[in-house]
Amino acid sequence: MSETAVRPAHVPVDRVVDFDIFNPPGVEQDYFAAWQTLQRPGVPGLIWTPRNGGHWIATSGEYVRNLWADAERLSSEVLAVTPGLGEVMRFIPLQLDPPEHNPYRNAVMKGFASRFVVALEPKVKAVASELIDDVIGRGECEFVGDFAEVMPVNIFLSLIEVPLSDRPMLREFGKQLTRPDGSMTVEQLAQAADDYLWPFLKVRLESPGDDLFSRILSVPINGRPWTVDEAKRLCRNLLFGGLDTVAAMLGMIVLHLARHPEHQRLLRDQPDLIPAAADEFTRRFPTVSVSRNLVTDVELDGVTMKAGDLVYLPSVLHNLDPRCFDAPEDVNFDRGLNAVRHTTMGAGPHRCVGAGLARSEIIIFLREWLGRMPEFRLDPDRPVTMKGGNVAACTAIPLRWNV
Numbered sequence: 001m002s003e004t005a006v007r008p009a010h011v012p013v014d015r016v017v018d019f020d021i022f023n024p025p026g027v028e029q030d031y032f033a034a035w036q037t038l039q040r041p042g043v044p045g046l047i048w049t050p051r052n053g054g055h056w057i058a059t060s061g062e063y064v065r066n067l068w069a070d071a072e073r074l075s076s077e078v079l080a081v082t083p084g085l086g087e088v089m090r091f092i093p094l095q096l097d098p099p100e101h102n103p104y105r106n107a108v109m110k111g112f113a114s115r116f117v118v119a120l121e122p123k124v125k126a127v128a129s130e131l132i133d134d135v136i137g138r139g140e141c142e143f144v145g146d147f148a149e150v151m152p153v154n155i156f157l158s159l160i161e162v163p164l165s166d167r168p169m170l171r172e173f174g175k176q177l178t179r180p181d182g183s184m185t186v187e188q189l190a191q192a193a194d195d196y197l198w199p200f201l202k203v204r205l206e207s208p209g210d211d212l213f214s215r216i217l218s219v220p221i222n223g224r225p226w227t228v229d230e231a232k233r234l235c236r237n238l239l240f241g242g243l244d245t246v247a248a249m250l251g252m253i254v255l256h257l258a259r260h261p262e263h264q265r266l267l268r269d270q271p272d273l274i275p276a277a278a279d280e281f282t283r284r285f286p287t288v289s290v291s292r293n294l295v296t297d298v299e300l301d302g303v304t305m306k307a308g309d310l311v312y313l314p315s316v317l318h319n320l321d322p323r324c325f326d327a328p329e330d331v332n333f334d335r336g337l338n339a340v341r342h343t344t345m346g347a348g349p350h351r352c353v354g355a356g357l358a359r360s361e362i363i364i365f366l367r368e369w370l371g372r373m374p375e376f377r378l379d380p381d382r383p384v385t386m387k388g389g390n391v392a393a394c395t396a397i398p399l400r401w402n403v
């Protein structure tokens with residue numbers, strides 16, 4: 001994972017910073033603080049690390065946002081910082097560049113239209129409520145394993161109407177993709193996902209139903225039906241896109257609320273604030289970073305990045321940059337529209353298609369959890385732990401409450 005590269009001639013010596021994106025120092029305690037070290041005075045807006053094969057990192061919030069939105073000079077085709085990932089997964093629509101991306105994106109957007117997201121609300125509520133039933137009487141839980149990682153999987157399974165008995169297996173796939181532990185190769189992971197999903201997909205292709213896949217696959221691509229290969233690549237993208245991202249977000253929100261009982265009380269007393277709170281939490285706790293390949297030379301920040309170079313774009317360095325947001329570390333439910341101009345969901349043509357669904361999941365989660373659970377706090381005897389990666393997350397959040 002951490003293959004060290006030799007500095008290429010076009011990278012100035014003063015841009016070299018030894019930074020392992022998968023394991024920045026201190027990440028186990030605080031992912032956000034670990035990344036914020038790259039915004040210390042004196043660190044340039046664009047740096048190059050020899051780790052993981054050697055790549056650029058945009059450290060200025062403005063550069064992160066602008067480069068992310070720039071699909072003309074930066075390609076999504078190979079997500080190469082994780083070795084082999086992009087070549088094997090070939091996600092649709094994530095790894096297609098415009099204009100090829102457009103018809104697929106259009107089909108996926110139709111599938112996720114807001115009326116379908118609204119129609120899903122009772123299912124999301126039922127999933128959240130059922131998981132709360134499991135823990136509420138115990139007076140304690142490990143929130144990541146007991147709740148955060150389970151809720152999005154169950155929702156995904158409801159979306160595509162596959163049996164809930166398959167939950168644990170899909171959970172493992174999601175973890176392996178975003179935080180590989182070496183127990184499965186990327187090829188094995190892609191194969192396992194395909195083997196599992198193909199029977200469901202085949203039925204949807206042959207006789208479309210009301211589920212998400214059927215809706216997407218019924219929209220023609222440039223006037224012709226989806227091919228089997230394309231349908232598999234879409235399926236992988238939807239499967240992996242909405243699991244660990246939502247789990248990470250729920251974890252970060254609960255960690256904040258456990259540390260800030262005054263915010264628990266505020267949202268319990270004024271539940272009308274919950275949608276604004278969901279937007280602000282989404283801004284405050286960005287966990288996704290992406291890689292892009294340069295398709296042309298790009299001059300920025302006094303250096304020239306060469307065509308073929310990789311650049312890493314961490315949303316944390318945009319959302320927590322004081323030049324982009326006032327007092328960015330404060331959780332402030334009154335930011336209004338300023339709260340939604342963040343990059344937690346990306347920027348430009350690949351901005352998350354599941355953003356509406358994710359927002360709905362967060363809002364429903366907050367209503368259910370705060371509506372039913374008594375005031376909760378961190379367990380003083382067990383540590384909170386975090387992990388870095390393309391999707392960072394808490395790996396343990398031990399909670400307690402009085403029963």
Ligand code: HEM
Nearest residue numbers: 093094241242245246249288290345346350352353354358
């Ligand atoms: C809080 C939860 C979520 C976060 C933080 C998140 C984040 C992101 C980000 C940053 C991107 C852009 C990637 C890039 O530019 O390379 C993205 C794209 C995408 N996300 Fe999400 N996501 C979330 C939830 C979901 C859900 C629930 C789904 C679907 C079930 C989903 C499906 C996708 C897909 C298919 C794309 C690719 C869009 C395209 O390439 O046009 N995401 N997401």
